[in-house]
Amino acid sequence: EAQVTQNPRYLITVTGKKLTVTCSQNMNHEYMSWYRQDPGLGLRQIYYSMNVEVTDKGDVPEGYKVSRKEKRNFPLILESPSPNQTSLYFCASSLVGYLAKNIQYFGAGTRLSVL
Amino acid sequence: DQQVKQNSPSLSVQEGRISILNCDYTNSMFDYFLWYKKYPAEGPTFLISISSIKDKNEDGRFTVFLNKSAKHLSLHIVPSQPGDSAVYFCAASRRKIQGAQKLVFGQGTRLTINP
Numbered sequence: 001e002a003q004v005t006q007n008p009r010y011l012i013t014v015t016g017k018k019l020t021v022t023c024s025q026n027m028n029h030e031y032m033s034w035y036r037q038d039p040g041l042g043l044r045q046i047y048y049s050m051n052v053e054v055t056d057k058g059d060v061p062e063g064y065k066v067s068r069k070e071k072r073n074f075p076l077i078l079e080s081p082s083p084n085q086t087s088l089y090f091c092a093s094s095l096v097g098y099l100a101k102n103i104q105y106f107g108a109g110t111r112l113s114v115l
Numbered sequence: 116d117q118q119v120k121q122n123s124p125s126l127s128v129q130e131g132r133i134s135i136l137n138c139d140y141t142n143s144m145f146d147y148f149l150w151y152k153k154y155p156a157e158g159p160t161f162l163i164s165i166s167s168i169k170d171k172n173e174d175g176r177f178t179v180f181l182n183k184s185a186k187h188l189s190l191h192i193v194p195s196q197p198g199d200s201a202v203y204f205c206a207a208s209r210r211k212i213q214g215a216q217k218l219v220f221g222q223g224t225r226l227t228i229n230p
Contacts, residue, residue, distance in 0.1 A: 004158070031216045040124075042204060043159070043220040050216070058217075090158055094216060102147055102208040102216055106158030 002027045006091050006107035013081055014115050021076045021110050023091030030096040032074040033058070033104065034066065036087040043090065049074055050096065081114040088112075118142045119207050121221035129229050134192040136224050138205030141186065145207040149218070150179060150190050153202045162203075163190070195228045202226070 004025045013019055025032065033048040035058075045058030049068040063085055065077040074093075078085060088111050092104040120139045128134045138148075146167040151159035165172040165179045165188070172179050178191045192199055205221040 033216075035220075040222055042119075042121075042222040045217065048216070092158075096216060100216075101149075101164060102218060103149065103161050103164065104216075104218060106151075106160070108156070108158050 002105070004091055004093055004105050004107040006089075006110050008110060009108065010111050012113045012115065015082055016080050019078050019081060019112075021078075021089060021091075021112070023074045023076065023107060024072050025074075025091075025093040025105070026072065027093060027095075027105065028071065029093035029105075030071070031104075032068065032091065032093045034064070034074070034076050035090045035092065036060065037090065037109075038087050046076070046089075081112075083114050086112060086114045117222075118145075119205055119219050119221040121203075121205055121224050123224050124222070125225040125227070127227045127229060128195050130197060131194045134190075134195045134199065134226055134228070136190040136192075136203050136205075136226065138188045138190075138221055139186060140188075140207050142207070142219075143186070144209050145219075147208045148179070148181060148188050149206045149208070150177075151204040151206060151220075153204065153223070159204055192226075195226075197228050197230060200226060200228045 007022045030051045034046040035043040044060045047066040049055045091107040094104040149164040150162040152162045153159040163177045181188045202223045202225050204223045206218040
């Protein structure tokens with residue numbers, strides 16, 4: 001089954017304790033992206049990657065890191081989480097190119113609470 | 116700077132009636148528009164899309180209308196069913212630019228279909 005898998009689904013942590021949220025896709029997609037969803041703000045892009053070893057900032061990158069060492073994986077790293085990073089996070093992937101129509105496929109989400 | 120806006124946070128419709136969800140955008144460079152549907156505890160899933168060269172696209176009970184001069188699009192669901200109760204996100208992109216995969220999302224509208 002074609003899917004984007006995020007882990008963990010739920011996470012409660014404390015300020016300053018480094019954490020990683022994993023994302024993996026099995027569709028051989030070149031493009032992967034991380035979003036956060038907050039009430040009244042919709043989905044905002046954190047980071048994205050056009051292919052292996054190619055990453056770039058989205059609209060709200062502060063406090064986050066990413067890496068793309070393999071095509072299928074795109075982990076999101078919070079080196080020193082703060083309470084304002086409490087949010088619902090989504091990973092997404094898609095093919096690249098005009099015919100791909102920018103249709104992105106999303107994981108089920110990771111709900112993060114930073115105390 | 117909210118480039119894609121969904122001004123109605125919620126909408127309640129009776130089963131069998133038409134649901135109309137609205138979306139406005141400010142960037143005239145957007146050339147492709149998508150609607151995503153999101154159930155609780157799941158990631159957004161692609162519903163329907165429309166290119167800027169069209170003014171209507173239909174898929175079963177779902178129709179998207181685009182008014183480029185007004186920078187407005189709408190999603191019509193006819194007839195509405197209880198399973199349509201979800202949060203709907205409007206998204207826009209600039210597909211013609213090589214490598215441009217970014218989706219800009221609206222804030223979302225929570226649709227509730229009442230029996």
